[in-house]
Amino acid sequence: MNHSSRQRRLTAAALTALAVAVSATACSSGSGSTDAKGAGSGTYTIWDPYPQFDKGSAWAKLLDRCGTEAGVKIKRTAFDTSDLGNKTLLAAQQGNSPDVLIVDNPVVSTLAEAGVITTTDDTKLDTSKADPNLLAAGQSGGKTYGTPIGANTLALYYNKKVLKEAGVDIASVKDWTSLTAALAKVKKAGKKGVTFSAIGTEEGSFQFLPWFWGAGAKLTGLDSAQAVSALSLWKDWLKQGYAPNSVLNNTQTTSWQEFASGDYAFAENGTWQLANARKAGLDYGVLPIPAATGGNAAAPTGGEFVTIPVQDDTARYTTSQKLTTCLTSNGNLYDTDTTLSYVAPTSEVQNKQVAANAGLKPWVDAVKSAKGRTSDDLGTKYPKISEQMWKAVQSALSGSKSPKDALTSAQDAVK
Template identity: 30%
Template sequence: MHSRAERRLPPAIAAGLATATAALGLTGCAATPAADTVTVLNSATDTAEHTANQKFFDRCAKPIGLKVEQISVPADQVASKALRMASSKSLSDILELDGSELPQFAGTEGLRPLKDIGVDTSGFSGSATSLGSYDGTQYGIARSVNSLALIYNTKLLKAAGVAPPTTWAELKTAAKKMTHGSTYGMAFSASPNADGVYQFLPFFWSGGGDEAKLDNGKGEAALQLWKDLVSDGSASKSVVNWNQQDVNDQFVAGRAAMMINGPWQVPVLDAQKKVDWAVARIPVPEAGQDAIPPIGGTVMAVPKNEDRSREKNAGKILNCLNSQKNQLKWGESVNNVPTRSAAARAYAEQNPKLAAFADLVTTARSRTAEVGTRWPVVGDALAGAFQSVLTGRTSPEQALHRAQQQASTGK
């Protein structure tokens, strides 16, 4: 199922999309599907996911005399596929894309504001709303979202006599105490790409870091925390190469007592009968603070169409998919948190083991909320910062000063 890391639109695709959708501003042509068919472009290429999606689509479409046809391509090809379809005036009625990509699509003025087609976006968590908004307008809607938490081996923590850490100081102490032999106390991804950035953000934001001003001095503590964990041997030096799946592999193999990861790992963890695990909130600088992790997931948007009836049909499908009942069922099927606040509360009650994820989503933030279409270059700058610090090339202060220069100039 969908995970958290953003898929960047390459410059050529972004520019082409802007040209195609701005010039056309619509779909519809000789190849337009039947009037009773709503098309959806998504990345549900996995058979199980495609089938699960179709069940929900059919549940919403059949009672109102409609059909839904999925056009599924690999996640990293959704943008280029959308470009080709827009160029031929055949873009789908619903476009499901990663939330971090929405600003680049919405910025072309090729998407219809959801309120214009009667899509109800009330009752959603603020973080979920931000994932689908651009310049104050709601263009996308997420039926479920994910984020990050601290996942720990309950047996190893009990054996070490430590409780799940809640502060950075407690995290360092617990990680050090549980590091012995081939087992590290802590594991996280610090890879120089989306996975590493996604995992760094909870520490960066919770410490006061600002992606719009990387060198404001408040992000240095997060870099120092990661540096300390690696320097004292509580975390492996290999974190600079690990993606989030690698981190989970280390945890499952017993080579890490704690890790930062997301709910997409739950099926793998559940299959490990010898690993007893639990979920806690990500530690924060000081007791009583809220963790601020990134919010991840896909949003569904409606491209502009010269045939407004097609837009309205798409809106009806979106309203149905995002009813409290359907959101709850979908969230449970993919181990993600529903975006309607009432559905999220029910999810936490019915899935107590994953309740921490539901709690964290309430304080999570969209990566693009503050910097919009500049996020890709900002993310790259952050990756360069923690990579240079963890490999001993620069200090946290120097790293973030350089990162701000990179974010400002794109070089």
Template identity: 30%
Template sequence: MYSLRARRSAALLITAGLAFGLSACTISDGGSGGGDSADDQTLTFWSYYQGTQADWLQAQADQFEKDNPGVTVDIVETVGDQQDQKLLASVATGDTPDLFINNIVVDFPTLVAGGVTADLTEYWDGFADKDQFAESAAWSSDDKVYNLLPFTNLIGLYYNQDILTEVGIDGPPATLDELQADLEVVKADGRYDGIALSGAPTVEGAWLFAPELLGLGIDYCSFDGPEVDAAFERAETWAKAGYTPQATATWDQNDSWQQFATGQYAFGINGNWQLGNAEEATFEWGTAQYPAPAGGTSVVYPGGEGFGIGANSDKKDLAWKFLEEAVLTPEAGESIFTTAGSIPVRADVAELPAIKDNVAVQPFVAAAQTSGSWPKNENTANIQKALGQAVSSVISGQSSAADAGAAAVADIKAALEDGGGGCR
């Protein structure tokens, strides 16, 4: 899912992780932020990256030090689920780090409200390559930019070409209506199963269901109406017909991938981080964008890490220089793709050979340019969970489409109010 912290591992690989030499960067297991440093050229960077993502960040810091003699980047290893509280506490002590990453989907409103993040508006407005980034790359509150999302993880449709050929389906579906028709063909054939996806009562299940409405312009901030009813009715139809097995109601994305990888399922909805695993498949496979709803387009939510500068940093200019040179460049986008499988948001990176020549990744690259915007609400995690629980209840047969849809609408509205009201 969207950079789930438990999944920051080799499962993200599209190519084998690069081996890096010994670094001049310091890697710490603690330490203070960048408020008052004995060395004015030392940047403190709090990161919970692991595995190949950590390798990538280390390499970028190494190169930045090389290009900027006298500068040191001190990478402080933090624990992902403790990052929020650690950052909030750093404000009280006046030593927020110079740089940090955060789980932007969940953390952004809390960190802005807590005074953790510096206002990056002037830096971003003055950035020469700003127009290369999709609007969703700059996260703002009250018209001020506080966080940047330069790389993302997205979901799309995987398909088993061998099965499609055997049952007479000509190519992957572009719309949900076409997908449903294809699932009917697979079901009628009787030899294979329909679609493997996560229907868990969590943010994962919600992340996979939400695009059925996002493509119609309906997001968590406008979650109501006949389109919502129709989406839940579709989920009920698929469940009753057996296109989505009842077990789907508990599958997370790793579970659903393992099922698709057996070769028994015609389709699977999953993320770009599975592309490396797909290379191990014993059948012909392909990828496509998430099928568009009738009358709409293909739009999915972006996941990934936000990059920010600490509000109390006394080296904001140098910290921005790091972001500009080590994170926001085409080279940085290409390297995190080849190292860790994340999708760069920069439009021109899509033209680089490493990405352009990779047919399987193109649907995810396209999705990055049209991705939806998350609500700026401190209760975003519970907002998603409300949807996940409703969808899971339909797939499992515990609720009707009508009851689950009504519950989702009510619970999402309540969660938005609990988080401060609306979508700031």
């Protein structure tokens, strides 16, 4: 694909979809320079969303090591997650894309639709070891764009002390009915039930999706009976006092802070809070979010994909593929995903993680049941659907509309 055709395809729609897609989950902060790569100089550029890792970090050293193995020098630039997608689109317009791009998985389909990243067929990248449900987040139109480097997702943290005082056996919590019964016992014992994030942003949709999917609902039908049952569950929890009204404004961070106070029995949150859980000194456990009638609900996957942007000089793909293969090899994934508090995207490395830390098993189970937000070939349709979903959640929980009416309005708006 030549530079001019890439330029034509970078539409306003792609930019709008990207702006929504990058506002999600567990993001780091920071920025980097936008210096161009030295074309033909034996230097390959890598952009990543990990500014928290400096030149002396294990991550930066891994990039350099992979470069050495491929026979090239690495020029790395780290961006804030929220900046990286837009910087990538701009670089493509200017014909100055990085050779390797590590990007939040919901953004992959937007970049693919804009024509700025290659397919694995283009670069002969082997993705056979990645778990299919995680790989699906980078698939669109029957094609695969890159490979996952790690995944995080949502589960229920629980406070063992609070549950013991309320007489709740965590083994009894297997579905929505038993979870709600546990919350009723906790409230009766004078403690607080469950906290989560229902804020009117992508974080709110991200946290609602396990319940939405756990009811059997599909993103193509926001007003289904299953979807209404999921929103009614949350609404009922607020009405009964099992969840606080603060969930309407809670981010995942403020929701976690509520749980860390030690008063709550449950909190919906992600793997990225594991270090904070240890710091809080709570006697906690982790439970995959139950589906309505039992089993594990599909929770949305967070985490990044390693992709290879389109280049005018397609001869660069061979080395870019070597770099990507090195970064996502089983030998390197364990250290990388441990550093990032991610669950690895391959079963072999997941098993190694659990062997080293048995506490990761609920997270591995949750990731194995997880689902990409842009899966089912939704691609760039997802941001619009998500926006209407979080608006419906806000309307229902605030009492301005019933769950059914809120979701009917949401589906009408998507159409």
